[in-house]
Amino acid sequence: MRAELSDEIVTIKIQEDSQRAISLNQKSSFGKLEDDVLELSLVEAFYLMEHGRLKIYQKDKKLEENVIREIIKEKGVYGKYLVYRDLKNRGYIIKTGFKYGSEFRLYKRGKSPGEGHSDFLVKVVYENYDISVLNFSSYVRVAHGVNKSLLLAVVDDDEDITYYEIEWTRP
Amino acid sequence: MRAELSDEIVTIKIQEDSQRAISLNQKSSFGKLEDDVLELSLVEAFYLMEHGRLKIYQKDKKLEENVIREIIKEKGVYGKYLVYRDLKNRGYIIKTGFKYGSEFRLYKRGKSPGEGHSDFLVKVVYENYDISVLNFSSYVRVAHGVNKSLLLAVVDDDEDITYYEIEWTRP
Amino acid sequence: MRAELSDEIVTIKIQEDSQRAISLNQKSSFGKLEDDVLELSLVEAFYLMEHGRLKIYQKDKKLEENVIREIIKEKGVYGKYLVYRDLKNRGYIIKTGFKYGSEFRLYKRGKSPGEGHSDFLVKVVYENYDISVLNFSSYVRVAHGVNKSLLLAVVDDDEDITYYEIEWTRP
Amino acid sequence: MRAELSDEIVTIKIQEDSQRAISLNQKSSFGKLEDDVLELSLVEAFYLMEHGRLKIYQKDKKLEENVIREIIKEKGVYGKYLVYRDLKNRGYIIKTGFKYGSEFRLYKRGKSPGEGHSDFLVKVVYENYDISVLNFSSYVRVAHGVNKSLLLAVVDDDEDITYYEIEWTRP
Numbered sequence: 316m317r318a319e320l321s322d323e324i325v326t327i328k329i330q331e332d333s334q335r336a337i338s339l340n341q342k343s344s345f346g347k348l349e350d351d352v353l354e355l356s357l358v359e360a361f362y363l364m365e366h367g368r369l370k371i372y373q374k375d376k377k378l379e380e381n382v383i384r385e386i387i388k389e390k391g392v393y394g395k396y397l398v399y400r401d402l403k404n405r406g407y408i409i410k411t412g413f414k415y416g417s418e419f420r421l422y423k424r425g426k427s428p429g430e431g432h433s434d435f436l437v438k439v440v441y442e443n444y445d446i447s448v449l450n451f452s453s454y455v456r457v458a459h460g461v462n463k464s465l466l467l468a469v470v471d472d473d474e475d476i477t478y479y480e481i482e483w484t485r486p
Numbered sequence: 487m488r489a490e491l492s493d494e495i496v497t498i499k500i501q502e503d504s505q506r507a508i509s510l511n512q513k514s515s516f517g518k519l520e521d522d523v524l525e526l527s528l529v530e531a532f533y534l535m536e537h538g539r540l541k542i543y544q545k546d547k548k549l550e551e552n553v554i555r556e557i558i559k560e561k562g563v564y565g566k567y568l569v570y571r572d573l574k575n576r577g578y579i580i581k582t583g584f585k586y587g588s589e590f591r592l593y594k595r596g597k598s599p600g601e602g603h604s605d606f607l608v609k610v611v612y613e614n615y616d617i618s619v620l621n622f623s624s625y626v627r628v629a630h631g632v633n634k635s636l637l638l639a640v641v642d643d644d645e646d647i648t649y650y651e652i653e654w655t656r657p
Numbered sequence: 658m659r660a661e662l663s664d665e666i667v668t669i670k671i672q673e674d675s676q677r678a679i680s681l682n683q684k685s686s687f688g689k690l691e692d693d694v695l696e697l698s699l700v701e702a703f704y705l706m707e708h709g710r711l712k713i714y715q716k717d718k719k720l721e722e723n724v725i726r727e728i729i730k731e732k733g734v735y736g737k738y739l740v741y742r743d744l745k746n747r748g749y750i751i752k753t754g755f756k757y758g759s760e761f762r763l764y765k766r767g768k769s770p771g772e773g774h775s776d777f778l779v780k781v782v783y784e785n786y787d788i789s790v791l792n793f794s795s796y797v798r799v800a801h802g803v804n805k806s807l808l809l810a811v812v813d814d815d816e817d818i819t820y821y822e823i824e825w826t827r828p
Numbered sequence: 829m830r831a832e833l834s835d836e837i838v839t840i841k842i843q844e845d846s847q848r849a850i851s852l853n854q855k856s857s858f859g860k861l862e863d864d865v866l867e868l869s870l871v872e873a874f875y876l877m878e879h880g881r882l883k884i885y886q887k888d889k890k891l892e893e894n895v896i897r898e899i900i901k902e903k904g905v906y907g908k909y910l911v912y913r914d915l916k917n918r919g920y921i922i923k924t925g926f927k928y929g930s931e932f933r934l935y936k937r938g939k940s941p942g943e944g945h946s947d948f949l950v951k952v953v954y955e956n957y958d959i960s961v962l963n964f965s966s967y968v969r970v971a972h973g974v975n976k977s978l979l980l981a982v983v984d985d986d987e988d989i990t991y992y993e994i995e996w997t998r999p
Contacts, residue, residue, distance in 0.1 A: 321559035328552060347645045350536060350551055356643040392614050405999060413613045413642035416795020421999075435999070442965075445958035448982055453758020453795045455992060460802040466999060469961055477996070479968055484993040486918060486934075486948070486979060576828060592828075606828070616787035619811055623784075626821055637828060640790055650797060651826040654819070657747060657763070657777070657808060664901035670894060689987045692878065692893055698985040734956050755955045755984035 318360060320373045320383075323390070325360035327353040327369075339363075344408045357387055358396045362403055394470040398439050401468075401476050412436050415457045421466065435466040435480075442471040459483045489531060491544045491554075494561070496531035498524040498540075510534075515579045515593075527582070528558055529567045533574055565641040569610050572639075572647050583607050586628050592637065606637040606651075613642040630654040660702060662715045662725075665732070667702035669695040669711075681705075686750045699729055700738045704745055736812040740781050743810075743818050754778050757799045763808065777808040777822075784813040801825045831873060833886045833896075836903070838873035840866040840882075852876075857921045857935075869924070870900055871909050875916055907983040911952050914981075914989050925949050928970050934979065948979040948993075955984040972996040 316335055318327045327336045329351050336353045339345040345363070346355040355363070361383045363369035371378045387393050395418050402409055408422040419437040436458045440446060458465040459482070467479040487506055489498045498507045500522050507524045510516040516534070517526040526534070532554045534540035542549045558564050566589050573580055579593035590608040607629040611617060629636040630653070638650040658677055660669045669678045671693050678695045681687040687705070688697040697705070703725045705711035713720045729735050737760050744751055750764040761779040778800045782788060800807040801824070809821040829848055831840045840849045842864050849866045852858040858876070859868040868876070874896045876882035884891045900906050908931050915922055921935035932950040949971040953959060971978040972995070980992040 321556055322562050322564045324559060324564060352552060354645065390614060411613060411643040413794055414648055416791055416798050440961055442961055444961045446961060448953055448955055448957045448959060449758050450792060452755055453799055456758055457795055457798045469965060477965065478999050480995045480997045482993045484991050486915065486991050573828065611790055613790055615790045617790060619782055619784055619786045619788060623811060623819065649826050649828050651824045653822045655822045657744065657820050663898055664904050664906045666901060666906060694894060696987065732956060753955060753985040756990055
């Protein structure tokens with residue numbers, strides 16, 4: 316499939332690849348349909364690119380994977396991408412968690428966003444971070460308030476990811 | 487209605503479409519009347535185009551929606567467009583907020599720019615941004631100085647928009 | 658009144674100053690009663706000290722205001738103290754906002770914690786900070802979820818404080 | 829019951845109070861039996877003292893609660909004491925978590941240390957702390973390695989305690 320990068324959004328024209336582009340959205344919850352195009356975030360587009368399902372062009376020049384990776388790193392969301400890829404590979408449906416102050420909300424395998432509430436909010440941090448206990452409290456509070464668990468995803472220096480499930484509790 | 491794209495401005499000649507073009511400006515506050523033309527920003531023009539109210543030509547060639555969308559993305563104002571469309575769909579009258587350092591100024595439903603001051607300044611940011619507290623302070627200060635509230639519009643990775651109303655206050 | 662500093666907690670023995678110590682807690686919501694002592698946080702104790710209502714000792718040595726101020730700065734909560742003092746001077750009852758991921762929760766003048774819910778959550782930041790839009794979203798979400806407004810308190814380099822009231826809104 | 833404070837350990841001589849002292853250890857898991865004495869930590873001893881079950885002497889002088897509280901504060905473990913008391917009041921059996929790098933290990937109500945493994949490791953932090961992600965990871969790792977959950981106990985400025993249950997997970 317062919318897509319175009321512009322303004323940090325990657326666009327697939329649906330008339331060119333109608334079946335596959337619509338299926339990406341309807342079956343796999345990628346991107347957002349806008350009239351006659353499917354718009355993907357950089358993170359979504361790079362995932363498809365890495366898996367050989369998307370070629371990305373800019374003004375008719377085909378871009379290398381490294382170019383997209385660099386753009387993602389410059390935006391400071393490469394750790395976010397690594398967690399996205401890992402969770403996607405595990406079969407999750409992933410949507411932004413922005414309204415909840417977290418990177419992602421996560422739907423269990425086989426459950427689509429339309430069918431019900433998400434199960435997890437995912438917060439991405441790096442191995443070398445310090446987390447303020449106040450912010451930690453805020454993340455868990457939001458998750459608790461909407462009946463989700465918080466999944467803390469720690470990206471280490473080897474780009475491996477460790478997950479911690481966190482619940483507010485009264486022991 | 488037919489309009490002409492040239493130098494990132496979209497122009498409707500009034501002799502061609504006098505009633506409708508003037509009404510766009512007088513009743514819906516689109517664009518700016520200049521002699522015998524109504525000049526629309528790309529954002530305004532694309533909104534009308536997406537809603538089937540405008541056809542845009544360049545040197546007698548009719549442009550596809552995708553072409554205009556691409557131009558908007560290349561200018562780096564697609565997030566701004568998404569917020570414009572969302573607020574327009576909610577019934578607001580929207581003018582540029584350029585003089586106030588914000589993307590838009592906003593008039594409540596049923597209130598026209600001529601009738602009084604706008605109610606909001608709208609600042610558009612993206613989910614993955616960091617806002618410097620200094621800039622934040624500056625946006626609110628400007629809004630307060632002209633008796634408006636600041637509306638922070640955050641475009642997330644799913645292209646949904648979350649709004650925060652912000653007021654300077656002495657508690 | 659005399660108090661003792663130890664382990665970052667300041668303790669007033671109630672038998673020494675029963676009326677005044679109990680009144681601090683019952684009428685002004687300072688500290689926490691523990692058996693026969695009133696325990697104050699450093700922030701509370703320094704406020705009373707600055708207002709000439711408390712002398713703080715450590716092993717029978719009377720401490721200067723500067724010593725306490727230095728301890729507060731070393732703990733990284735001097736900005737928090739400045740906001741506490743300012744809000745206290747304006748007549749608010751102030752309790753920790755920890756469970757909500759914010760520095761304080763705030764009760765309007767004349768309203769005590771026992772009488773109802775707090776009105777504001779207060780988040781303290783510094784003029785030179787960058788706020789991630791994600792964290793911002795998290796703070797507002799928590800406040801919204803418990804029917805409070807978020808009060809963002811910005812401490813500038815002159816130690817003046819500017820307040821912004823923030824509400825999640827659908828315009 | 830009478831005990832003796834010496835060198836930050838509180839000792840009950842068993843010949844004096846055999847039944848009750850042995851029962852404290854056997855039924856309620858307080859302290860450690862050493863020959864003819866039961867040794868209590870300061871935290872354990874102060875808990876019993878606050879609940880009217882222990883009088884503490886030093887060289888035949890009966891000590892006030894305030895004196896023990898001060899010693900605990902001077903050792904910098906008053907937050908640890910507050911968490912101990914809260915969990916004890918909730919019916920848990922509590923032993924030191926020192927070997928696991930945590931403050932406590934915790935046995936569910938009605939389960940004694942002899943009957944099986946503890947259920948939780950408890951890590952005590954304060955509201956104003958930053959936690960390094962590396963340390964956080966280490967606490968959870970240790971807990972996971974011995975089939976326990978990590979309970980993060982946060983002591984806030986009002987001396988209330990919020991608990992978070994944390995599990996290493998593969999989502």
